[in-house]
Amino acid sequence: MQLPPALHSRLAGGPGAAEPLPVERDPAAGAPPFRFAARRVRFPREHEFFEDGDVLRHLYLQDVLTQVTEAPERPRVPEFTCQVAGCCQVFDSLEDYEHHYHTLHRNVCSFCRRAFPSVHLLDVHILEWHDSLFQILSERQDMYQCLVEGCAEKFKTSKDRKDHLVRCHLYPADFRFDKPKKSRGPATPGAAVRASAEAPRDDGEQSGGDAMEVCSEHAASLPEPVGERRTSSHRIPSTICFGQGASRGFKSTKKKKGHQ
């Protein structure tokens, strides 16, 4: 199939629609015994028109599934340590290290060392935790923004925001993006309330909630403005947890090297 050379440059050009040639129809067009009428066609899922494409899709899936059910070999390298200050995690594969670095050392708050999954969540955190103006303003107006990018809702309290996330964006009822930090002096007045001695843990451990119990369910997300009473009526299983103090590293000693 020979394509005109100008086609390729058209693709690289700017958007635009062709100025249409004048349309002028004769009623005899498509009149009986003829029957043509220009129209858009839609096909439902089961239509046989889709057979070839569906078969192609399933051939591909069959190949992929075979690969998925086999655990792939990870390429190993000589052990090395994470170079971030205070982190002593040791690795023997680049993939693991990449994952570790990305999860724990990027998007880190320079005030309190918590790590977040995204720049957006870090920005929200800094605003709500480390900006004293925020505390003042939030007493008078709705300042807690929805965490979902693109949703413009704002709320009076972090609880209201959490309810919105659970109700409208289908977040799990016990979601959290960061853990309350270990007691090392409050960064802001609000944080003093949560100066519970919480031992650093590997994110996967389920402590039955005892590490979180002294904190309210909303300590799980972001702090309330100063003065608001906390309630801790709910046990918070720590099944999901993202931001962790980067300086904690991993608790388990199996891979720690030398210094700490």
Place this chain on the structure above:
Amino acid sequence: MWSGRQGRLRPVGCVVEELRCRRREREAALRKARREQQLISKRLLRDDASEEAEGGCVAMILGETEIQHFLRLAQQGTEEKERERALVSLRRGLQHPETQQTFIWLEGSMRTLVGLLTSNQALLQLEAARCLHELSHSEQSAVAEACLPATSYLLTYLSGHSSDFISPHLTVLEALGYALSQLLQVKEAPEMIIPSVLGSTLPEHILRLLQPGPKLNLGVAVEFAWCLHYIICSQVDNTLLISHGGLSTLGLLLLDMAGAVQRTEDTGLELLACPVLRCLSNLLTEAAMEVVGGQNQLEDERVVAALFILLQFFLQKQPSLLPEGLWFLNNLTANSPSFCTSLLSMDLIEPLLQLLPVSNVVSILVLTVLCNVAEKGPAYCQRLWPGPLLSCLIGTLAFPDIEVVGQSLELLQLLFLYQPEAAKDFLQQSGLQVLERHQEEAQLQDRVHALQQTALHQ
């Protein structure tokens, strides 16, 4: 951007002929299954895959206690290897429908799995993704409902990393997309699942994952494009998708794919092109598209350029997808003088004609598109003749397929009507003799006679 998938898509080394033969058998089985309405059944995939799985490892049905045990180990085990192994055992057990049922009804199990999917241990994440793969094979809509709320949350978490995707995240995303695509094919999906999907933030996430750019990953995009296809062809609320910029995103993606073909970075591209073309074609049929100059329209003629580049690619690599590409071209041109003009001004009529010999289905679609152009009137037909069109038409009149001939007759009528000189040319090229062959054919004779009259009375 596309290159990351190369390893996965290369076939396992094997004797070439044996491979082809095996593939033909698989294809035949899949076609048969589809005609019997069984193709969507994941059972077919599961049966195949488990036969090829490592020998001697029979998956056992797991009970509540065992599932809880494995989940606890996966979450709280002290040894990474131990946690991994627990998940592997769980995954194997989940190959059984009974285990799947037990799993989803077990309190906290889904939440735990979600936690592992967002674990900062890469291997656990991957193994959890494989568990999700297994769950998505369930025939039970209850499993779909159990997985769905987690999907929105997971996409938010994973999308948060979109500035710098790393491989475990990509694998989890792909698994998620695949799981969602399976869930969307459940029989009750249009009534039960798709409405809640459309009411969530999932459509925005999905469209974001399909935006072209350096972050686009082919494997992930393929899965979510299929999700979008299942949603759209179920006709629940496509206007919503249009209002989210679906046409614009998919149109830009099409341009991007054509660019990849031009740079010959096109390995596996047909896997993405297929669902994207389907989505675009079906979206174009929505009533919202009838409003001329309205928002969210598809009017950029670069889309036509991109489509032809893809058609050429299909012709070389995957001719079975030509009909789908031409279907899109039909929907673009049917009600659009602008796109018909683009076809003419970009000299695409001749390339289109080159597709006529491929197959009957392709011939009919090519002729239909040409009819779309011709029916717009004299200004359009003047660009169709003089030209190679007429002799091609005389050629298609000689095809053995009645529908191809029928569509050729329709095009001839339009051509004679708006460009009467073409009839003279037709006579000179012995067109009448070709017409005569069909005089006795019941489905064709009325039209044949009408054309004979028209040609003779010019």
